[in-house]
Amino acid sequence: MSSKNVLYVFLIGYGIVTLLPFLWALASSFKTFAEVSNGSVSLIPHPFTLSNYEKIFVEEELFPRWLLNSLFIASVGTLLNLIFNSMCGYALARLRFPGRAGMFYAVLAVLMIPFQVTMIPLYLILSQLGWLNTYQGMIVPVMVNATFIFMMRQFFVNFPKELEESAEMDGLSKFGTFFRIVLPLAKPALAAQAIFVFMAIWNDFMRPLIILSDNEMFTLPLGLNQFKGQHYSYWNLIMAASMVFTLPVLAIYAFFNKFFIKGISFTGGKF
Amino acid sequence: MFSKKAREAGQGYLFVLPAALTILVFILIPIFYALFLSFNDVELLGGTHFDFAGWKNYENIFDDTRTKIAFLNTAKYVAIVVPCQTILALFLAAMLNTGLKGQSFFRVLFFLPTLTSSAVLTLIFMWMYNKYGLINYLLSSVGLPTYNWIGNPDIALYSIMIMNIWSTAPFFMVIYLAALQDIPDSLYEAAELDGAGPAKKFMHITVPMLRPITSFVIIMGIIGTFQLFDQSYIFSNGSGGPNNSTLTVVLLIYQYAFKSLGTMGFAAAIAFVLALVIFLATVLQRKFSKEESVF
Secondary structure (H helix, E strand, C coil): CHHHHHHHHHHHHHHHHHHHHHHHHHHHHCCCHHHHHCCCCCCCCCCCCCHHHHHHHHCCCHHHHHHHHHHHHHHHHHHHHHHHHHHHHHHHHHCCCCCHHHHHHHHHHHHCCCHHHHHHHHHHHHHHHCCCCCHHHHHHHHCCCHHHHHHHHHHHHCCCCHHHHHHHHCCCCHHHHHHHHHHHHCHHHHHHHHHHHHHHHHHCCHHHHHHCCCHHHCCHHHHHHHHHHHCCCCHHHHHHHHHHHHHHHHHHHHHHHHHHHHHHHHHHHCC | CCCHHHHHHHHHHHHHHHHHHHHHHHHHHHHHHHHHHHCEEEECCCCCEEEECCCHHHHHHHHCHHHHHHHHHHHHHHHHHHHHHHHHHHHHHHHHCCCCCCHHHHHHHHHHHHHCCHHHHHHHHHHHHCCCCHHHHHHHHCCCCCCCCCCCCCCHHHHHHHHHHHHHHHHHHHHHHHHHHCCCHHHHHHHHHCCCCHHHHHHHHHHHHCHHHHHHHHHHHHHHHHCCCHHHHHHCCCCCCCCCCCCCHHHHHHHHHHHCCCCHHHHHHHHHHHHHHHHHHHHHHHHHHHHHHHC
C-alpha cells in the first residue's frame, strides 16, 4: 500500500515536471505584453486576452503562410514516403531481381550516415538543380526514408503469402495486388510510419535553414525562430505562435495514439 | 512474352526505382561528393571552384581553436546527457509498468515533450530560463540561488542539457515500456517466492533482462546527442555563444559551410570526422556491452 503511494507521488511529480513548461507557455500566450514583461509567473492570465493569437494571424502576414508551407511539405512528403518506402520494402521482401541484395545493403548502410555528412553536398546539388528555396527542394530529398524501407521489409517478410497468391490467380497484376490487397492490410505499419515521418518533416529545423532563404518559403520552425528575432521581448506573441505550431502534432498524436505506441514497440523490438 | 522470372525482375526494379534514385542522388552521391569536398578548397563566389588541398583540411582540424572547443563541448554534452536520459527513461518505464491505475494516462502525459518540435521547446525553455522566468522564480521561492541560465558561459550548456534530458527521455521510456512487456512474469514470481523486494527485483531481473534494449537506447542516444544543433542554434542565435559555450560540432559545421566563405571544404572534413567519432562510439559501446553480457 505505502509503496504504491510512493509510486503515485513520483508519477504525479514527474507529470508536473512534464506539464509545467507547456502550461506556463500556454498561460503566457493568453497574457498581455504588460503582464508578461513585469515578470508575472501566474499560471492564470490576468487579464485573459486572445489578442496574441489575433495578432499573429492578422498582423503577421507571413505566419499563416508558414503554417501552410509546413502543412504542404509535411503532408506531401509523408504521402510519398508511405508509397515509396512500402514499394521498396515490399520488393526487397517478396520479389526476386538481380541486385536485390545490393539494394538491401545500400539501405542498411544509409541508415548509419549522419545528415551532417550529406548536407553540404545536398546544398550544392540542390543549387545546381535550381531547387534551393523551393517546395521540391524540401520534399524530393526526403521522400524516401531508409529506416522505414527497412521496417516495411521486416513487416512484409512476415506477411502471409496466400492472399497475394490468390489475388494473382484472380488475374491482378503485381501493382494491383500491392495497392489493392497488400497495402490496405499494412495499415498499422503505415500509420506508425506516417506519424514518425510527418513529425520528422514538420519539426525539422536544420534542412529548411539550409535550403530556404525567402521568408515566404519558410516553414514554421524557421519562421518561429525569425519571429523570435523580430519580437525578442514579446514572449506572449512567441508563445502563442509556439502553441499554434504544437497543436497539429498533438491532434495527430491523439488520433493515432494506439498505432504510435505499437509502432515504437515494433521498431524498438527489432534491435 | 517474357519469362516469369524476367517479368518479376522488371516489376522488382519498378518497385524500388523511386527509392533507389532518391537514395542515389541525395545520399550516396553526396557522400562521395562530401569526401571530394573535404580534400579541396571550395570557393562559391561566381560559380563553384575547387582547389585540391590534400590533407590540409583534416590537419587544420587540430589547429583550429573553435573546433577544439566544439568537440569538447559536444563530448561533455554526450557524456552527461546519454547516461542521465537512459537512467531516467528506465525508471519512468519501470514505474509505469507496475500495473497502477491511470498508467496509460501518465504514459501519454510523459510523452508530450517528445512530440513537440525542438524549436518550440527551445523557445519555451528560453522563456522559462529568462532572468524573471519561471525557473528562477521557483528556485528563489525555495531559497535556492538563481542563475543567468542563457547568458552565463559556465551555465548555458547545462541549460541545454537539462532541457534535452527532459525532452528525450520519454521517447526511450516508451521503448523500455515495450521491452518490459516481454519479460516473463514467472521470473518476478519466482523472485518473490525467494523473498525479493521491489528494489531487488528491479536490479536483479529488470535491469539485466533489458540489457540488449539498454544497448540500443545508449547507441541511439549517442547518435542523437552528437548531432545537437537546433537547441544551441536557437539558444545562441546561431553564434554558439556566450563565449563559445554552446558551440557544438554540428553548429560549427553549419557556420563553416554556410556562414563564412572559403571554408566549405574544411566543414566537410569536420563532418567526416564527426561521422567517424559517432561510428567509433557506437562500435565501442556495442563491444563493451557484449563483453559485459558474457558474465
